[in-house]
Amino acid sequence: MKAKKILVADDESHILNVVSLKLKNAGYLVSTARDGQEALELAQLEHPDLLITDYHMPQLSGIELCQRLKSDPATANIPAIMLTARGYELEPGDTEKSGILCMISKPFSPRQLLSTVMEMLEKHAA
Secondary structure (H helix, E strand, C coil), X not given: CCCCEEEEECCCHHHHHHHXXXXXXXXXXXXXXXXXXXXXXXXXXXXXXXXXXXXXXXCCCXXXXXXXXXXXXXXXXXXXXXXXXXXXXXXXXXXXXXXXXXXXXXXXXHHHHHHHHHHHHHHHHC
């Protein structure tokens, strides 16, 4: 089976390192971006199977990134997991318009994130 590609976008280096290491150890191909604009360009170039993005980032927020991807037919089907500060909620309309499948509050367990990634990829493939 071909390894799934995951793009991780977060402006916090330690989050990028922990998440990418956990995903690589689980057999995924991982690309990383440190801001929303870099993530947008990588997603358009690489067409990952899943995007994991922080909400608060320079250049483009996670929601703006997801909305731009959703509005482009070439990237519209990339599902996303949004990482947010604890207690932060998105409006239901925002998630529908942006391809965000679920939200995970920081701090999070890398094991929980991996489990969510596996579940989201499985659902999206079905």
